[in-house]
Amino acid sequence: MGNKIKRYSLKNVKPGMEVGQLVFTNDGQVVLGEGTILTPSLIERLDYWGITYLLIKQNGDDSLPWQEGPDSLIQQEFFADYSQTVDVIKQSFTNMHFANEVPVRKMRELVDSMIEPLAGSVGVINHLQMVPRQDDYTFHHSMNVAVASGLLGRWLGYTGQNLKELILAGLLHDVGKMKIPPEILNKPGKLTVDEMEIMKQHTTRGYQLIKRDANASLGVLCGILQHHERMDGTGYPLKTAGDKIHPFAKIIAVADAYDAMTSDRVYHKKIAPFAVVELLVQEMFGKLDPTVCTMFLNNVRDYFLGNIVQLCDGREAEVIYLGQYIGSRPVVRTIDGELLDLEKQKKYTIVKTIKA
Numbered sequence: 001m002g003n004k005i006k007r008y009s010l011k012n013v014k015p016g017m018e019v020g021q022l023v024f025t026n027d028g029q030v031v032l033g034e035g036t037i038l039t040p041s042l043i044e045r046l047d048y049w050g051i052t053y054l055l056i057k058q059n060g061d062d063s064l065p066w067q068e069g070p071d072s073l074i075q076q077e078f079f080a081d082y083s084q085t086v087d088v089i090k091q092s093f094t095n096m097h098f099a100n101e102v103p104v105r106k107m108r109e110l111v112d113s114m115i116e117p118l119a120g121s122v123g124v125i126n127h128l129q130m131v132p133r134q135d136d137y138t139f140h141h142s143m144n145v146a147v148a149s150g151l152l153g154r155w156l157g158y159t160g161q162n163l164k165e166l167i168l169a170g171l172l173h174d175v176g177k178m179k180i181p182p183e184i185l186n187k188p189g190k191l192t193v194d195e196m197e198i199m200k201q202h203t204t205r206g207y208q209l210i211k212r213d214a215n216a217s218l219g220v221l222c223g224i225l226q227h228h229e230r231m232d233g234t235g236y237p238l239k240t241a242g243d244k245i246h247p248f249a250k251i252i253a254v255a256d257a258y259d260a261m262t263s264d265r266v267y268h269k270k271i272a273p274f275a276v277v278e279l280l281v282q283e284m285f286g287k288l289d290p291t292v293c294t295m296f297l298n299n300v301r302d303y304f305l306g307n308i309v310q311l312c313d314g315r316e317a318e319v320i321y322l323g324q325y326i327g328s329r330p331v332v333r334t335i336d337g338e339l340l341d342l343e344k345q346k347k348y349t350i351v352k353t354i355k356a
């Protein structure tokens with residue numbers, strides 16, 4: 001395979017650039033051949049077809065195809081805004097630990113000024129995968145669930161104040177954890193049955209904390225109280241089931257599951273997003289709301305196209321095609337040019353994402 005190509009997100013391609021590799025739509029149709037020279041109308045059409053990135057030929061440049069392109073700059077900006085926001089969350093949540101009071105107004109401002117724009121930014125799921133994290137799990141997790149809930153809410157048609165309230169609910173969903181003894185919250189390894197019961201109280205504790213604020217909306221309160229309830233009534237704290245669970249809580253449950261699985265924790269290593277998609281498909285039956293889950297999975301998969309991943313045999317590969325069904329495994333092209341359909345070749349798994 002030729003190495004003189006670089007990955008560009010669609011919004012960074014310009015007329016006159018030469019396509020470096022076949023371009024597929026999400027259902028596997030070839031829309032542009034290698035060597036096509038881009039024109040303004042072709043770029044518009046690519047957008048219409050939902051293409052989010054392209055491989056572009058680099059004249060006289062012999063870098064590897066997945067070396068840094070203009071995408072990386074956008075990612076760096078995302079990381080900077082992200083870490084600034086996490087710092088504010090950390091400060092506010094830590095104060096809460098002592099002051100017994102949640103700065104809801106400050107959190108609302110943070111949603112307006114930082115989190116909602118980040119949730120709407122191009123490539124957000126990829127950036128979230130790659131964001132450098134310190135060990136402050138709860139703060140990063142709160143941020144990620146807020147962003148993912150916002151993204152998911154947008155896909156589900158939420159707008160305006162409703163969308164902002166949903167993001168706020170995502171941001172505050174685990175705020176009750178500030179009231180859980182740190183030795184339980186940060187315990188490496190499995191919790192005992194008694195410790196688990198205490199841990200589960202973070203839902204009611206969070207609800208009580210936020211309920212004191214006169215401006216807290218029903219959606220935010222339900223999102224906090226019910227985010228561990230499950231469709232079949234097997235969740236907690238009240239074993240609420242089906243449509244008795246508030247839509248915000250159903251959305252947060254999916255965002256929460258996705259982030260927990262894709263993060264490194266003391267008791268499990270982070271799982272590559274592809275495997276998470278498979279796991280979420282399994283969870284979807286009975287536990288998570290199928291409409292919310294399907295919307296999330298259908299959209300989130302698009303972000304994985306073009307990702308550079310590591311296979312279980314150690315080889316690096318690029319994801320070039322995603323199968324038709326939600327749970328199907330992708331087709332990848334390895335660094336040595338071999339095409340592998342992981343749906344057929346089950347012995348290969350993706351162990352991690354190298355570049356997204």
Ligand SMILES: [Fe+2]
Binds near residue numbers: 173174202228
């Ligand atoms: Fe939680």
